[in-house]
Amino acid sequence: MQKDDAQRRADRIREFNSELAALEAEGVLSLTAEDRQRIAAHHKGLLTAYARSFDIDVSGADRQLSMGMRIVSFLGAMALSAAVFFFFYRFWGNLGTPTQVGILLMVPLLATVAVEIAARREQTLYFASLLALVAFACFVLNLSVLGIIFNITPTQNAFIAWGSLALIFAYGYGLRLQLIAGMTCLLGYLAATVGTWSGCYWLSFGERPENFIVAGTVMTLAAAIPHRDRPSFPGLYRCYGLLAIFIAVLILGNWGHISYLPWDAEVIEGFYQTVGFVLAAGTIALGIRRRWPGTTNLGSTFFVLYLYTKLFDWWWDWLPKYLFFLLLGLIAVGLLLVLKRIRGMARGGAV
Numbered sequence: 001m002q003k004d005d006a007q008r009r010a011d012r013i014r015e016f017n018s019e020l021a022a023l024e025a026e027g028v029l030s031l032t033a034e035d036r037q038r039i040a041a042h043h044k045g046l047l048t049a050y051a052r053s054f055d056i057d058v059s060g061a062d063r064q065l066s067m068g069m070r071i072v073s074f075l076g077a078m079a080l081s082a083a084v085f086f087f088f089y090r091f092w093g094n095l096g097t098p099t100q101v102g103i104l105l106m107v108p109l110l111a112t113v114a115v116e117i118a119a120r121r122e123q124t125l126y127f128a129s130l131l132a133l134v135a136f137a138c139f140v141l142n143l144s145v146l147g148i149i150f151n152i153t154p155t156q157n158a159f160i161a162w163g164s165l166a167l168i169f170a171y172g173y174g175l176r177l178q179l180i181a182g183m184t185c186l187l188g189y190l191a192a193t194v195g196t197w198s199g200c201y202w203l204s205f206g207e208r209p210e211n212f213i214v215a216g217t218v219m220t221l222a223a224a225i226p227h228r229d230r231p232s233f234p235g236l237y238r239c240y241g242l243l244a245i246f247i248a249v250l251i252l253g254n255w256g257h258i259s260y261l262p263w264d265a266e267v268i269e270g271f272y273q274t275v276g277f278v279l280a281a282g283t284i285a286l287g288i289r290r291r292w293p294g295t296t297n298l299g300s301t302f303f304v305l306y307l308y309t310k311l312f313d314w315w316w317d318w319l320p321k322y323l324f325f326l327l328l329g330l331i332a333v334g335l336l337l338v339l340k341r342i343r344g345m346a347r348g349g350a351v
C-alpha cells in the first residue's frame with residue numbers, strides 16, 4: 001500500500017463515521033453496541049497503523065496542519081534558495097576559479113544527499129521537499145554559473161538537465177512541487193525547441209504562444225502514461241498541460257499579430273477565440289465524463305474567462321459601467337444554472 005492509498009482509506013473512514021452518525025440521528029440505522037465497538041476498534045487499528053507507517057492525516061485538524069506545513073516548507077525552500085543565490089552574489093568575485101567550480105559541484109550533491117537522509121527519517125517528506133527544492137535551485141545556479149565561467153553558449157538543453165533532476169526527485173520521493181518544477185522545465189524546452197524549428201532564436205520562444213500550445217499538448221498527453229506508484233501525477237500533467245494551452249489561446253485571442261498564422265490579426269483573434277470556447281467546453285465535458293474534478297474546474301474557469309473577455313470587447317466602450325457589471329453578474333447566474341443542470345444530468349437525477 002502506498003501513502004496515497006492509506007490517506008484515501010483514512011478519508012473514507014472519516015466520511016463513513018460522519019455519515020453513520022447522521023443516519024443514526026435520522027433514525028434510519030441503529031447499530032448494536034457490539035457492532036459499534038467492533039467497527040470502532042477496527043478503524044482505530046487501521047488509522048494507528050497508517051499513521052505509524054505513513055504519517056498520514058487522520059483528522060480534519062491534521063489535514064489543516066499539513067497544509068500549513070506544506071506552505072511553510074515551500075516558503076522555507078524559497079528563503080534558503082535566495083540565501084544561496086545572494087551568498088554567491090556577495091562573495092563570488094573573491095573566489096578563484098577552482099574554488100568556484102568545486103563549490104558549484106559540491107553544493108547540489110550535498111543537498112541531494114540531505115534529501116535522501118531526510119526522506120529516510122521522515123515519512124511526511126516536508127523536510128525532504130524543502131531540501132529538494134534547494135537542491136534544484138542550486139543545480140539551476142550551478143549550470144548557469146558554469147556556463148558563464150567557461151563561456152559556454154547557452155541553449156534550451158539546460159531545461160532538459162534541470163527538468164530531469166526535478167523529475168528524479170518527484171518520482172523518487174513522490175514530491176509534487178518537484179513534479180511541477182520538472183514540468184515547467186520540460187515545457188520551456190519543448191516550447192523553445194518548437195520555436196527554433198520556425199527559425200527563431202531559442203530565447204525568443206515566449207514571443208510565439210503557439211509554441212506553448214504544442215508543448216502543452218505533449219504535457220497533456222503524458223497524463224495517459226500509467227503511474228501506478230504515483231496515482232496523483234497524471235492529474236497534474238493533465239491540468240498543467242491544459243493550463244499552458246488555455247493561456248496561450250487566451251493571449252492569441254486578443255493579440256493575433258504574434259501568431260504564426262499568415263492571416264489578418266482580426267481573423268486570427270476570432271479563430272482562437274472560437275478555439276478557446278470549444279476547447280473549454282470539451283474540457284468540461286471530458287472532466288465530467290471521466291470524473292476529473294480538476295479538469296472540469298479548469299475548463300469552467302477558462303470558459304468564463306474567455307466569455308468575459310469577449311463581452312469586454314463588445315460592451316465596455318458603449319455601455320455604462322454599472323450596466324456592464326450588472327450584465328456580467330446576470331450572465332454568471334445563468335452559467336451557474338446551466339452548470340447546475342449539467343451536474344444533475346451527470347448524476348442521473350433531476351435538478
